[in-house]
Amino acid sequence: MDSGKLRRVALAAGLLFCFVAVTGCLFLRASQARFEEEAKIMAKLTETDPAGEAEFAGIITGKSNEEGADTGDGKKLLEKYGYTFEDSMRGNGLWIYAGGLGVVLAAGFLAAGAAGWYCFREKKKEKDRAEYLKGRLLETQNRSEKMEDRLRKEEQETKALITDISHQLKTPIASLKMSYEIEDSTELSEEERAEFIRKEREDVSRMENLLQAFVQMTRLETGMIRLQQEKRSLKETLKQAVGSIYMKALKKGIRIETEEFPELVIRHDPKWTAEAFGNVLDNAVKYAPAGSWVRIQVSEMVSFVMVEIEDEGPGIPEKERGKIFQRFYRGEQKNVQETEGAGVGLYLTRQILERQKGTVFVKPGRNGGSKFVMTLPKE
Incomplete structure (x- = not known):
């Protein structure tokens, strides 16, 4: 459930609570008015016919009492015959309505509390999820930075390797080039020519050894060759x-x-x-x-x-x-x-x-x- 739905549920629970509270107050006020009306009737009747007080009280309260009573305040007269405000509510069925409203009110409180707790829990989950995503994002960024550093380092090492290889090969290549130029432009004796050929073979052998070493080193460094222990x-x-x-x-x-x-x-x-x-x-x-x-x-x-x-x-x-x-x-x-x-x-x-x-x-x-x-x- 998203936060919008939770807000709507909380609003509905709040409105239900307000409705129940207002209705309960109205029922209570109606019960009080009913009791006061019964007290006025009792007082008026006993004032008109004091001798029928007990009979009038029995009619109103539903109870009988053989004792007589003095006229006076209606509420006191009703209370004299054991008829209270609670009796009035029970007698008119208002007590049931009040109890029902109480149950509804309690249910509203529980619903509102449950909605609030659910909202709190969902917000906590969202917060935890946001923290988790933030952590994953930082982890990804760190991994990306490490990868960039490694690629940058490999690029620098590759440049250095190319420079070193060029430097290592420059000497035998220059020697070969000079030897060929001398052979082409100079009249040489057989002994001198044989010496040049020997030197050229040495330079070629040196380049072969260099290239072989470079190939082995590069294959090992780049992981093309894995040691099998x-x-x-x-x-x-x-x-x-x-x-x-x-x-x-x-x-x-x-x-x-x-x-x-x-x-x-x-x-x-x-x-x-x-x-x-x-x-x-x-x-x-x-x-x-x-x-x-x-x-x-x-x-x-x-x-x-x-x-x-x-x-x-x-x-x-x-x-x-x-x-x-x-x-x-x-x-x-x-x-x-x-x-x-x-x-x-x-x-x-x-x-x-x-x-x-x-x-x-x-x-x-x-x-x-x-x-x-x-x-x-x-x-």
């Missing part, structure tokens, strides 16, 4: 990671040593976790001197498994240890800047491990190199 052997995952860089280590004469550890089966994505371990191993082989070693150690803790990869490379300055896991960060050391790379591998390692509720950090190695410490939960 399952109960698998950690030892097999490490073997896969070592296998991906074994030939590169062999060419530099770098030994990869793995301390023996028990078979561990934990929930992880074997393909992407091998990618994360492989990126760390690739950096170790890339920057470590020829003839050095890379050591892998696995430790089982109470709630997680720790994988440590230590090398004998140049190490990482303390001020850069928190930056090397950022996208496209390659460090400030000269040997790092001169070595081929895109600054994506360690960033992917952090993303892969964190998405499996793992961690990664770096600290100084025992022989001046670096030790990367990676963890994965056992469950």
Whole structure:
């Protein structure tokens, strides 16, 4: 029921109350007038014939009394014979009407009270509904603002990614362009031409590696690739990671040593976790001197498994240890800047491990190199 109908119901109840109240007053006034008229008749009759007082009183009141009475006021005479105002109302049937009016009046009060209570309850419901809608509106606005912020952030990250990719590709493309221009405009010996071709192949290979890293990073960040965690052997995952860089280590004469550890089966994505371990191993082989070693150690803790990869490379300055896991960060050391790379591998390692509720950090190695410490939960 809407508020308009409630107002009409309340108005009708009020009018009914007024009608009953006015009618009751009229009935009461009529009863009083009737009683006064009977008293006047009684007084007039007894004044005319004092001896017939009792007879006259019996006729009017319907009661008999053998005692005589003095003339006087009619009301007193009627009351003398036990005839009161209430008797007059009962005798004339007015008491029934008064009782009925009382019932109607009480019903009107109840109806008005019920309508008022219903109106109050409906208003409270409307207020609660308005508060609920207001809350939902604020929630929607907050969600919309968060979505706008996320879209704005993604737009900024996309712009930054495009800028970084352009910057990373600019060097090999410029090198290729210059190489082709020199080959076209200059007479070169066979040895010089072979050197240019070798350099061009290196630039093309570098661009391929860059694009592959960019594709992996973009697919992982945008959710196109979802990690599929399952109960698998950690030892097999490490073997896969070592296998991906074994030939590169062999060419530099770098030994990869793995301390023996028990078979561990934990929930992880074997393909992407091998990618994360492989990126760390690739950096170790890339920057470590020829003839050095890379050591892998696995430790089982109470709630997680720790994988440590230590090398004998140049190490990482303390001020850069928190930056090397950022996208496209390659460090400030000269040997790092001169070595081929895109600054994506360690960033992917952090993303892969964190998405499996793992961690990664770096600290100084025992022989001046670096030790990367990676963890994965056992469950």
